[in-house]
Amino acid sequence: MTRTLRGAIALAGAAALSLSVVATSVAAGPGVSSVARQDDVKIGLLLPESKTTRYEKFDRPYIEQKIKELAPNAQIDYYNAAESATTQQQQVNTALAKGDQVLILDAVDAKSIQSSVEKANAAGVKVVAYDRLAQGPVDAYVSYDNRKVGELQGKALLDALGSKAADSQIVMHNGSPTDPNAAEFKAGAHSVLDGKVKIGKEYDTPNWDPNNANQQMSGAISALGKDNIQAVYSANDGLAAGIATALKASGINVPLTGQDAQLDAIQRILLGTQTITVQKPYKPEADIAATMAVNLAEGKELPKDLTPVTVTNGSGDKVPATLLAPVVVNKDNIKDTVVKDGMYTVQEICTPTYAAACKEAGLT
Structure with a gap:
């Protein structure tokens, strides 16, 4: 090996x-x-x-x-x-x-x-x-x-919200209803979040389609109002990509989860537009x-x-x-997780767009 x-x-x-x-x-x-x-x-x-x-x-x-x-x-x-x-x-x-x-x-x-x-x-x-x-x-x-994945994601949102959690409203994107893992992620996240935050909108996203997640998030922003969303639960990084685009278009930057440690998710974490991903x-x-x-x-x-x-x-x-x-990846442990495990090199992550953020995170 x-x-x-x-x-x-x-x-x-x-x-x-x-x-x-x-x-x-x-x-x-x-x-x-x-x-x-x-x-x-x-x-x-x-x-x-x-x-x-x-x-x-x-x-x-x-x-x-x-x-x-x-x-x-x-x-x-x-x-x-x-x-x-x-x-x-x-x-x-x-x-x-x-x-x-x-x-x-x-x-x-x-x-x-x-x-x-x-x-x-x-x-x-x-x-x-x-x-x-x-x-x-x-x-x-x-x-x-997979239930543990959801628990880790839910805990990351609560940690990011801190003392404001009880007064916070979140949106949940749970993934594809045909994927049994999605049900376990969802159950794990709910076991942590229920009673701790208000869930304003919640969606299943067929086929884990980022475009659908983008549309769902845009709909949630319209329905709830941009100032009434304090965090977003995303079951994976593909959905998070679509969600992050919708949030940016509305001028919103709130805690956002993910999963799979995709390269674009690692880069969003560096920029602060995604909070964590879960590495498997x-x-x-x-x-x-x-x-x-x-x-x-x-x-x-x-x-x-x-x-x-x-x-x-x-x-x-x-x-x-x-x-x-599973393992949580955040801005502080990128080098000790996805880089050390050989998923990506520092050079792959730290392209010119992310150079300053990489330096701040101690990657370069």
């Missing part, structure tokens, strides 16, 4: 394990022979969209790199559903027709994909749910503690998904150190899983 993994695995009801331990297991490939049956390993990788930077820049290359590390001659069939649940269902059919033994699936719509998961299961094809927990007989799941380091998640998939393609049971917890999906199926711990 190119770098040491940091953070901790969040285990329900169990002591946390350091990611360095997980990384060691993943690097060695727990349960995977040092020489994989390479000609037999056929894996379909199905990602949901490309509007969010992470999928093409991080998730896909990390997953493919780890699969090839474990099984150099593996066949990897890649699909991106471009936010279409119907397209993703067709892509599952194509992957099954190609003879893929395992699908790494990040569902566009966790509910509607259930019939495809059931079809794969009936064909003896294993399914690793990646980042989002699909419904149906899923064989393994890797993600982050992609490489640990990708490495674990790839290792699960290679194990399953070889017909092996997943070892307990790779699936230390069990979760229940929307269809009632119990799924062995790994849940990783």
Whole structure:
């Protein structure tokens, strides 16, 4: 591996394990022979969209790199559903027709994909749910503690509002209703915010579309008045980009959350137009998904150190899983998080537009 993994695995009801331990297991490939049956390993990788930077820049290359590390001659069939649940269902059919033994699936719509998961299961094809927990007989799941993400975002807003929180009104943008993670972010945020602030407007945003978030925020400003919005909860950085544009157009600068540690979000944090983002380091998640998939393609049971917890999906199926711990990124710890973890270099972040802000933050 190119770098040491940091953070901790969040285990329900169990002591946390350091990611360095997980990384060691993943690097060695727990349960995977040092020489994989390479000609037999056929894996379909199905990602949901490309509007969010992470999928093409991080998730896909990390997953493919780890699969090839474990099984150099593996066949990897890649699909991106471009936010279409119907397209993703067709892509599952194509992957099954190609003879893929395992699908790494990040569902566009966790509910509607259930019939495809059931079809794969009936064909003896294993399914690793990646980042989002699909419904149906899923064989393994890797993600982050998504309720914790919402809790961290909610706490960041309260911290930013300080003693004014009780008299503050906020707007909430919760993400796509077809993404089960969005429901967990929302639940976590509400568990922190309810009773502490007034929620003036609240929105779901189909397909995590920043343009829709922009329109929703503009509508909230019109309805509530620009002086009556003291903070904005955004479930991810893509939505935050659209929200920040609407706020700027109305001359508003208030605390704003995000998630995914996108480059533009890091730059907004430097400028003070976004307060925090939540980083979910992609490489640990990708490495674990790839290792699960290679194990399953070889017909092996997943070892307990790779699936230390069990979760229940929307269809009632119990799924062995790994849940990783998210990290808050703010102006003070950019160097110790996204830079140290290799997501971005200082040069990528500190382009001329952000040079002064970078210097102030101690990045240059």
